[in-house]
Amino acid sequence: MKAATRLQLMLMMFLEFFIWGAWFVTMGTFVLKNLQNTNDGHVGQAYLCQSFGAIIAPFIIGLIADRYIAAQIIMGVLHLLGAATLWYCSTLTDFSAFYPLIVLYMVLYMPTLALVNTVSFNQMKNPSKEFPPIRTMGTLGWIVAGVLIGWLAWESNHKLDLTFKMAAGASLVLGLLSFTLPNTPPGKRGQKVTVGDIIGLDALKLLANKSYLIFFLASIAICVPLSFYYNFTNPFLNEIGMKAAAGKMALGQVSELLFMVIMPLLFVRLGxxxxxxxxxxxxxxxxxxxAYGNVDAGYWMLIGGIVLHGVCYDFFFVTGQIYTDNLAGPQFKSAAQGMITLATYGVGMLIGSYMSGPIVNSYKTGADTHNWTSVWLIPAGIAVVVLLLFVLLFKDRNAIKQEDLATAAAAH
Structure with missing residues (x-):
C-alpha cells in the first residue's frame, strides 16, 4: 500500500469514530439538560437510535452498496447528509423534534462502519498485518473526542449542543474526504441478494449447536446491562460531580486497546x-x-469501572466474534457475523434501551438526583444471572487457533 493511501485510510478511520464519540457518550446528559421536559425514559428512548441503525444498516449495505454504488461514494453521501442532520440536532430544544432526527442520523451513520472497513480491506494484500494500525486510529479518534469535550468543560458549562456541532464539522470533512478515497466498486454487482443473505439467515443452522445457542442467547442478554452503561454512565458521573466525565470515560477505549494487545496470550491459557x-x-x-463508588474516597471505584471496559468488551464480544467465525467456517462466515451483530446491537440493545430508561427514572430522589446504588445493582444482577447460566450450560471446548484470533482481532 502506498504511504499516501495509508495516511488517507488512517484519517478516514480517525474521523469515523471521532464523529461517533463526539456526541454519543454525552447524549444522555444532553437529553436531560438541553432538551425541555425530559426524564430518564427519554434517555433510554434516545439511545434506541443505535439499535434502529444496526437493524437497518445491513439493508443499505446489502441492497445498495454491495450492488450498485462504490463504497467511497455512498459513504461520502451518507456523511454529508449526516453532517446536516447533526447540526440541526444541535439547534433543537424539544425531544419530540430531536428524537426522529437522531434516529435518522444513526440510520445514515451505522452503514458507514462497514463501509470504512470495506474501503480499507480493498487496498490491502495482508489485512491481518495492515489493518490493525489503521483501525487503531478509530479508537484514538473516539478517545480524542472524549478528552476534548472534557478539556473544554462542555458538560459542566451546559454547552453540549457544541458536541453535535463538532461532530457535524468532522462529518462534513469526512464526507468530502470520502470522494478522494481509492475506488472501491460494488463487490456483488449483478448478483442476486436476498433478505436472508442480508440478515444472515443462512447462519441459523449454527443455533442447532446447543453451546452456540447458549452463547447466542447470552450475547443478547448481556446487551441489556450494556445498555445501562452506554445510556447512563455520563449522566451518572456528571450528577455525582466528576469533572470532565467524558474525558475520563475515554479511559475505557484506552483499556480496550491495551487488552486487545494481550488477548492472544490470555486466549491460549484460558480458552x-x-x-x-x-x-x-x-x-x-x-x-x-x-454502585458504591463516589468522587471522594471511592473515586478509584469509578475509574476502575470505566477501565474495566476493555475486559467487558474485548473478552466477551471480540472472543464471541472469533468463536462465531471459527464455528461458521468460510461458507457462512459473513452471514454468521451479520446474524450476531443484528442480535446484539439490534435486538439486545433494543431491549436494554427500552428497559434502562424507566428503571433509572423509577429511582429518582429529586429533580436531578437518583439512588444510583440501587440503579447499578440491577444491571449487575442481570449480568450475574447471565454469567451463572452461561457457565452451567455452555460446554463447547473447541480450541481456536492462534491465527484465527489474530485475524479476528485485526478485523475488530
Missing part, C-alpha cells in the same frame, strides 16, 4: 469458555464499582 465468562464477570464488577 473460549473462560474468556467469555471473565468478560461477563467484568460486567458484574463494573456495576458494583459504580
Amino acid at each position: 473460549v469458555k473462560k474468556m467469555l465468562a471473565v468478560g461477563m464477570a467484568a460486567w458484574v464488577l463494573r456495576y458494583i464499582f459504580f
Whole structure:
C-alpha cells in the first residue's frame, strides 16, 4: 500500500469514530439538560437510535452498496447528509423534534462502519498485518473526542449542543474526504441478494449447536446491562460531580486497546469458555464499582469501572466474534457475523434501551438526583444471572487457533 493511501485510510478511520464519540457518550446528559421536559425514559428512548441503525444498516449495505454504488461514494453521501442532520440536532430544544432526527442520523451513520472497513480491506494484500494500525486510529479518534469535550468543560458549562456541532464539522470533512478515497466498486454487482443473505439467515443452522445457542442467547442478554452503561454512565458521573466525565470515560477505549494487545496470550491459557465468562464477570464488577463508588474516597471505584471496559468488551464480544467465525467456517462466515451483530446491537440493545430508561427514572430522589446504588445493582444482577447460566450450560471446548484470533482481532 502506498504511504499516501495509508495516511488517507488512517484519517478516514480517525474521523469515523471521532464523529461517533463526539456526541454519543454525552447524549444522555444532553437529553436531560438541553432538551425541555425530559426524564430518564427519554434517555433510554434516545439511545434506541443505535439499535434502529444496526437493524437497518445491513439493508443499505446489502441492497445498495454491495450492488450498485462504490463504497467511497455512498459513504461520502451518507456523511454529508449526516453532517446536516447533526447540526440541526444541535439547534433543537424539544425531544419530540430531536428524537426522529437522531434516529435518522444513526440510520445514515451505522452503514458507514462497514463501509470504512470495506474501503480499507480493498487496498490491502495482508489485512491481518495492515489493518490493525489503521483501525487503531478509530479508537484514538473516539478517545480524542472524549478528552476534548472534557478539556473544554462542555458538560459542566451546559454547552453540549457544541458536541453535535463538532461532530457535524468532522462529518462534513469526512464526507468530502470520502470522494478522494481509492475506488472501491460494488463487490456483488449483478448478483442476486436476498433478505436472508442480508440478515444472515443462512447462519441459523449454527443455533442447532446447543453451546452456540447458549452463547447466542447470552450475547443478547448481556446487551441489556450494556445498555445501562452506554445510556447512563455520563449522566451518572456528571450528577455525582466528576469533572470532565467524558474525558475520563475515554479511559475505557484506552483499556480496550491495551487488552486487545494481550488477548492472544490470555486466549491460549484460558480458552473460549473462560474468556467469555471473565468478560461477563467484568460486567458484574463494573456495576458494583459504580454502585458504591463516589468522587471522594471511592473515586478509584469509578475509574476502575470505566477501565474495566476493555475486559467487558474485548473478552466477551471480540472472543464471541472469533468463536462465531471459527464455528461458521468460510461458507457462512459473513452471514454468521451479520446474524450476531443484528442480535446484539439490534435486538439486545433494543431491549436494554427500552428497559434502562424507566428503571433509572423509577429511582429518582429529586429533580436531578437518583439512588444510583440501587440503579447499578440491577444491571449487575442481570449480568450475574447471565454469567451463572452461561457457565452451567455452555460446554463447547473447541480450541481456536492462534491465527484465527489474530485475524479476528485485526478485523475488530
